[in-house]
Amino acid sequence: MTEQKIWKSEEVVELYNSPLLDLVYRAATIHRENHNANEVQISTLLSIKTGGCPEDCGYCPQAARYHTDVDSEALMSVKQVEIAAKRAKLLGSSRLCMGAAWRNVKDGAEFDHVVEMVKTVNALEMEVCCTLGMLTEKQAQRLADAGLYAYNHNVDTSEEYYKEVISTRGYGDRLKTIENVRKSGVTVCSGGIIGMGETIKDRCEMLLTLANLNPQPESVPINALVSVEGTPMEDLEPIPIWDMIRMVATTRIVMPKTTIRLSAGRTSMSREGQAFCFMAGAASIFAGDKLLTTPNPDIYEDLEMFDLLGLTPTDPFAKHPQPETKEVEYEGEDKKIKWSRPAHKIEKNINYSKKNKIAEKEK
Numbered sequence: 246m247t248e249q250k251i252w253k254s255e256e257v258v259e260l261y262n263s264p265l266l267d268l269v270y271r272a273a274t275i276h277r278e279n280h281n282a283n284e285v286q287i288s289t290l291l292s293i294k295t296g297g298c299p300e301d302c303g304y305c306p307q308a309a310r311y312h313t314d315v316d317s318e319a320l321m322s323v324k325q326v327e328i329a330a331k332r333a334k335l336l337g338s339s340r341l342c343m344g345a346a347w348r349n350v351k352d353g354a355e356f357d358h359v360v361e362m363v364k365t366v367n368a369l370e371m372e373v374c375c376t377l378g379m380l381t382e383k384q385a386q387r388l389a390d391a392g393l394y395a396y397n398h399n400v401d402t403s404e405e406y407y408k409e410v411i412s413t414r415g416y417g418d419r420l421k422t423i424e425n426v427r428k429s430g431v432t433v434c435s436g437g438i439i440g441m442g443e444t445i446k447d448r449c450e451m452l453l454t455l456a457n458l459n460p461q462p463e464s465v466p467i468n469a470l471v472s473v474e475g476t477p478m479e480d481l482e483p484i485p486i487w488d489m490i491r492m493v494a495t496t497r498i499v500m501p502k503t504t505i506r507l508s509a510g511r512t513s514m515s516r517e518g519q520a521f522c523f524m525a526g527a528a529s530i531f532a533g534d535k536l537l538t539t540p541n542p543d544i545y546e547d548l549e550m551f552d553l554l555g556l557t558p559t560d561p562f563a564k565h566p567q568p569e570t571k572e573v574e575y576e577g578e579d580k581k582i583k584w585s586r587p588a589h590k591i592e593k594n595i596n597y598s599k600k601n602k603i604a605e606k607e608k
């Protein structure tokens with residue numbers, strides 16, 4: 246643990262609400278003191294197991310209980326992942342983030358496959374990130390030994406607003422998983438979504454949770470909600486770009502060293518808006534025409550934007566050394582964790598689940 250400033254809620258809200266240009270100037274100054282401001286990492290997302298998820302996250306097109314256009318797909322093969330990773334690398338990506346629509350990781354053949362995927366991508370000298378849901382300490386260690394560079398597990402919003410969005414798991418479980426990742430030595434990637442109907446206070450409380458982790462996360466993705474038809478959040482309007490800029494700038498100030506990632510929602514952002522976000526401290530984009538299941542800007546348009554702004558893509562392992570892939574024999578039982586299931590009632594989620602049942606019957 247290092248000596249670090251403990252942020253208070255009012256301080257973060259005050260920062261967020263400060264005059265925009267002051268906020269961006271302060272954030273940009275901190276950004277330049279801690280990072281190369283003309284470098285932005287290109288990362289690629291790959292959905293290795295799509296749809297059919299048992300959770301009720303109100304924003305997510307992959308939740309089985311909502312009626313969306315996403316078809317469930319089984320776990321990809323290691324070969325498919327290798328091909329996708331090589332392609333991403335050719336197009337300038339230095340990081341591959343593999344996502345699975347799971348509630349939590351279960352030991353067995355599928356997890357063994359994911360471990361092989363991590364080894365394969367690490368051998369390509371790309372930063373390997375996984376986002377697979379909740380994780381025990383031993384599972385985190387297995388991924389670390391395979392050569393995992395980062396684990397993404399978002400807190401998504403404030404603890405208070407979380408209860409309005411998800412009922413099948415608790416905030417504490419997210420924090421427990423982050424702790425398990427931290428113990429394994431894998432870097433922590435955790436952020437959230439704005440535009441889900443939360444207040445500014447919720448946004449700031451989320452940042453406070455992340456900023457008061459010690460150490461702070463190495464990576465913080467800021468997603469703008471992509472409202473997908475069939476989910477309980479289908480009717481929400483895209484957030485104004487100014488909210489994104491404020492969020493990035495505030496994140497930069499409270500977590501000076503973290504890599505801030507402009508994540509979902511870039512298809513609704515102009516180049517000028519994104520440029521402002523880079524100025525305020527964003528240092529990564531997800532490139533490629535698809536995020537996990539929703540559209541993303543065309544890679545060539547992104548490369549053109551890099552050219553226009555004089556940005557260069559960050560090399561892999563610029564911030565931390567490449568993890569070693571180790572062959573380890575695992576013995577003994579894993580510590581049993583009973584992940585919580587609060588099961589409180591979120592009316593909107595229930596109504597959209599019912600709509601899905603009707604749609605299924607009508608098929």
Ligand code: SAM
Nearest residue numbers: 304305345346347376377378399468470471509
């Ligand atoms: N199932 C795992 C989990 O929830 O941790 C990993 C995959 S999940 C799709 C990863 C993250 O994607 C979520 O935590 C959320 O922040 C983000 N996400 C999902 N749907 C989104 C949407 N419609 N708009 C913006 N971000 C979204």
Ligand code: DTB
Nearest residue numbers: 344376466508509536537538539
């Ligand atoms: C994160 O915070 N955003 C990425 C990554 N981590 C895994 C995922 C965004 C998903 C957007 C919705 C979709 O495409 O399904």
Ligand code: SF4
Nearest residue numbers: 298300302305308346
């Ligand atoms: Fe499942 Fe993750 Fe989507 Fe929630 S966000 S429904 S856990 S895939």
